[in-house]
Amino acid sequence: MADRRFIEEFLPIRDIGESSSKEKRIRKGHLSTLHVWWARRPLAASRATIFSSFIPSETNSKKISNSSDFLSKLSKWEYSDDLTILQKARKKIFESNKETWPKILDPFTGGGSIPLEGIRLGLDVSCVDSNPVAVLIQKCALEYSMKYGSIIKEPISQSIETRKNKLIEDFEKWMKWVNEKTRSEIEEFYPKKNPNEILVGHIWCRNITCQNPKCGLSIPVFNQYWLIKTKKEKASLFPFVKDGKIQFKIVGDNYEKFPEGFNPSKGSISNGNIICQSCGFTIEKKHTINEYYEKRTTQKLICSIFTKKGSAGKKFRLSDSEDLKILENATKFLENKINQIKSESNIDPIPNEFIITPDNKEYVKGGLYFNFTTVVLYGKTKWSDLFNPRQTLSLIVFSDYIRKAFSEMLNEGYEKDYAKAIVSFLTLAIGRLANYGSELCHLNPAGGGRIANTFGVHVLKMVHNYMESNPFYESGGGWNTSNEMIKKFLKNVEICPPKPANVKLGTASNLPHSNEYFDAVITDPPYYDNIAYSYLSDFFYVWQKRILYNIEPDLFSTPLTPKSHEIISNLPLIRGMDKNVAKEKFDFLKSKKDFEESLSKAFQEIYRVLKKDGITIVVYAHKSTDGWETLIKSLLKSGLVVTAAWPLNTEMKDRLESRDTAALASSIYMIARKWEKIPLGFYRDVKKELEVYLTKKLEYLWSEGISGADFFISSIGSAVEVFGKYEKVVDDSDSSISPIKLLNDTRKIVTNYAINKVIRGEFASEISQMARFYILWRWAYGNTKVPYDDARKMAQSVGIDIKHEWNKGFIVKENEIISVLGPHERKGEEMSKSPELIDNLHNTLLLWKNESKESIEKYLTEKGYKNSEIFKRVAQAISESLPMESIEKKWLDGFLTGFKSDDSQGGTQSKLF
Incomplete structure (x- = not known):
């Protein structure tokens, strides 16, 4: 099919974007619940773009509308397992491609969104990834699920087998077997205080000694003291000094009343500085980090979280001597269990591999580290350091019984490959257990007292007061939740054709496929320096390796995940040394140039394996224009020709609004062909x-x-x-x-x-360059901060050299970040003599805030803006560009409303606007 495809002419981007952003909230049956992987593309956008790549373009407006409506429907989550809709889509693809199934490749498969939707639509799918953790996820989601869990015979057959999904049945059987065996060994270390209670978990905190020689108190380190903070219920810990110690009680709804003047949001640590609750002495961040690193801090169990049978709410109870005795017993049991596993399995069950640093060594004080693993500064230099003894015990016992489950399956007569599939799913469950079972998890008071997992963000940073979950709790971060998540995923994809993906461990810059093999290459390439996949995934690899080292030796043969083939620019991410010096000293660190070269090779390989009439889709969502320029140069160098580009909104609005730095809501889907230039x-x-x-x-x-x-x-x-x-x-x-x-x-x-x-036309050419920059900034970025290079390019587009303007007025540079100040962040005396429109607007707003209408009229008369339509239009444009909660917007709206009111009353101010 050499003609243009539907995606090259039209795409209902609003509808697909809406489905994609809604999908972020879906938990039941979604691929994202199978195992953590970062920056997965939405299934909705993947499904819609794949389908529209294999149907022809239309010229008839009615046909375009019909195809657009079908695409909008196909992209919705509720139709992802609707066989009628899927059969219709598959049939359309099959007929549009001369009754053959197109072959597609994703050479950067990652979490597997794109290939999964290719399989769902009946295509022949191949996957390549250099990361063994990603490949394990892909084998489960894209190979084993289809090979053993599909309940249909053919992609476009209406025949559905009546048998139950055997893969789900057997997976659940062995999940329960592992759970029961593990419970029998370690459930005593997660006791109930009474029969009606269900233990959810525990709250811990670090303790540091006050450096005031006259005090020397042990300070519990808390970012904040809230336990639960919802509209219906509020409760917190309350610290107080008694008998020369800082102790706690629980206050709030259904507990003692909140003490007068107590603010639970204000903890003992802020910006790394710790304040002693007894004497008020401040321990500076630098000293705090040193104390942690030198292991002169301790940690203490503070309270337990539980629910009561038949009740959904959380309850809290301070820890006591019985809790401490249980911990002591768990630690002793751990020592014996380690020796037992070493003897039986000939492996060390503890992941003592180091958290890798830029020089490929274990971190030492004052040495190199990455900005996404700042936890090493605090002495957490091995992966085992991220788990307390009871958490470690839980993980090694669950892992031990998964290994034993494989032998049990073979003894029961299971085929080896089928047993391997089930054990692989069980191993994914261990990954989830670790994600919700490390010392980097924390309590989420606003979420009803739920646990927030390790990878809420893609960094490993110190958590001073962490939450330990009960692995046997039926919800949250427990083993049973993993069981339910995986089962629901398998149920969602059971209507996929029995066409398992061809999953390969390999590299995109050296693909294991012949020339002109694929009808399409659809991929989401790495984003410059955005996510260090190989480094972060070691968190999971060290546990998975201990289960699958003999079962999947090709995936788990190295101490940590391979790093050399990852396409990334990690040089910008190093800390502790000048980047140029570091590159000279450690040439394996990857610069922007290295990233460009590797990405170019990958695109050249894509070009090589793509058929002459094939199609490529490249998904990109990096907010940096620098990253975009790198991508485009690599794409053009490969020989591919871009034929269309579509932005699809893939982020939730509330997630974007919570960020302090600029982020994109959209991913750009660029369509390219192997056409002569x-x-x-x-x-x-x-x-x-x-x-x-x-x-x-x-x-x-x-x-x-x-x-x-x-x-x-x-x-x-x-x-x-x-x-x-x-x-x-x-x-x-x-x-x-x-x-x-x-x-x-x-x-x-x-x-x-x-x-x-934004200005609505007629006055745009009359606005100064600085005013244009300000309006554009507020429209594009709101109140967020932006990397210097992006800000420089925006300034350049309106004719400003930003280097000549920062730190003089509203443009502020701090390190490599640019921010634009609002009126509430400036002083009137700094702006009163300025001729610049924005300075005058800001000063006017300060006068308005001080309720000085006469001063406003006098000031605007002096500046020549008393009857200026431009001044009003600029103020309105800025207001309309800002979110409702913005202070600047509230001031602007109040100012503008006040003058409209005066105008309607025919007062003296009516001449202003």
């Missing part, structure tokens, strides 16, 4: 073509609700459609024009378009 383009012609095409595309993006930072990034993909089809672009003197120059032109076109839209 036009040999030569002239810059003046290409620039005109760029303006015409972008204006048309920007109109569509604007109408579909794409805005802010997403609008700028979306335009990049659209621009590549224009200049990427030329082998070379030259100016009138025959000098080559770089893609970077063309991207700069793109920014200027988009900037002018956005300003005209």
Whole structure:
């Protein structure tokens, strides 16, 4: 099928984006519940883009509308296991491809979203990934699930077998077997105080000695003291000094009343500095870290969390001597269990492998470390350091019985490959248990007292007051929850065709496939320096390896996950040494240039294995324009030609609003083909073509609700459609024009378009460069902070050199981050003599806040803005760009409303606006 595909002409981006963002909240049956993997693409967007890549484009408006409606429906989660809808989609693909099933590849498979939807639509799917943890997830989700769990015979057959899903039955059988065996050994270390209680977990805290020589108190380190903080219920720990010690009691609803003046949100540590509750002495962050590293701190069990049978609410009880005795017994039992496993299995069950540092060594004080593993600064330098003795005991006993389960299955006559499949799923459950069972988990008071797992964010940072979960608790982070999550996933995908993916451990820059083999390559490549997958996944690898080292030797043959083939720029992530010095000393660290070269090789391999009439989709969501430029250069270098680009909203709104730094709501899906490029383009012609095409595309993006930072990034993909089809672009003197120059032109076109839209036209050309920058910033980034290079490029697009403007007015630079100050963050005297519109607006808002209307009129008269429509329009544009909770928006709305009111009353202020 060499014709253009539907995705190259049209895509209902609003509907698909809505389905994708809603999907983030789904837990039952979703791929994301199978095992942690970072930055998975939404299944909705994957399903819709794959389907639209294999059906032809339409010219008839009714057919376009029908196909668009079907795509919108297909993308919804509730239809992901609807056989009628899926059969219709499969049949359409089959018939559109000469009654053959297209072969697709994802060379950066990761968590498996794209291949899963390929299988769901009936395609022949191949996967490649260099990370063994990712490959294990893929084998379970994409190979074993289809091979042993599918209940249909053919992709487009209506025949469904009436038998039960044997894979689900056997998986549940062995989950229960492992649970019962483990319970029989260690349940005594998770006791109930009375028969009606169900233990949820425990709250721990670190303790550090006050450095005041006159005090010397042991200080419990808490970020905050809340235990539960919901609309219905509030309770917290309350620290007090008694008998020369800091002790606790529980206060709040159904406990003692909150003491007067006590603020549970204010803990004993803030920004790394610890304040002694007794004498008020401050221990600075540097000293705190040193005390932790030198192991001069302790940890203490503070309270237990439990529920009562028949009640969903959480209860809290302070720990006592009985709890401490149980811990002591668990620690002794752990020592004996380690020796037993070493004797029986000839392995060390404790993951004493070090948390890898940039120099490939165990961290030593003052040495190199990565910014995503700051926990090593506190002396947590081995993976085993992230688990307390009872957590460790739980994990090694569960793991031991999973190993034994494999032998039991073979003794019962299971085929080896089938037994391997079940054990692999059980091993994924260990990963979830570890994720909810480390010292880096914490209590989530706003979530009703639930546990927040280790990888709520993709960093390993110190948690001073952590939550330990009960692995036998029927909900939360327990073993039973893993069982239910995996079962529901298997149930969701049982209507997938019995076409297991071909899963390979390998590298995208050296694919194990022949030339022109695939009809499509659809992938989500790595994002520059965004996530260090191989380093973070070691958290899971060290546990999985101890179960599967003999069962999956090809995956688990190295001490830690392989790092050399990962495509990443990790040099920007190092700390503790100048980056240039570090690169010279440790040449295996990967720079931006190394990343570009590796990514270019991967795209060249994609080009090689793609059929001549094949199609490629590249998904990218990096917020940095630097990362985008790297991707585009690599893509163009491969020979692929971008034919379309679509932004799909893939993030939840509330998740974005909680961030302090700029983030994208959209991922950009770029479609490319293996087409011959036009040999030569002239810059003046290409620039005109760029303006015409972008204006048309920007109109569509604007109408579909794409805005802010997403609008700028979306335009990049659209621009590549224009200049990427030329082998070379030259100016009138025959000098080559770089893609970077063309991207700069793109920014200027988009900037002018956005300003005209935000200001609504007629006054845009009359606004100063600084005002244009401010309006654009608020529209694109709101109140968030932005990396310097992105801010520089935005400033450049409006004709400003940001280096000449920062730290003089509203533009502030701190390290490599730029922020833009609002009126509440500035002082009137700094702005009163400035001619700049934004400074005058800010000063006016300060006067409004102080309820000084006469001063406002006098000030605006002096500045020439008393009757200025531009001044009003700028104020309105900024207000409309900011979120409702913004202080600046509230001031602007109050100011504007006040003058509208005066205008309606015919008062003296009516002439202002």
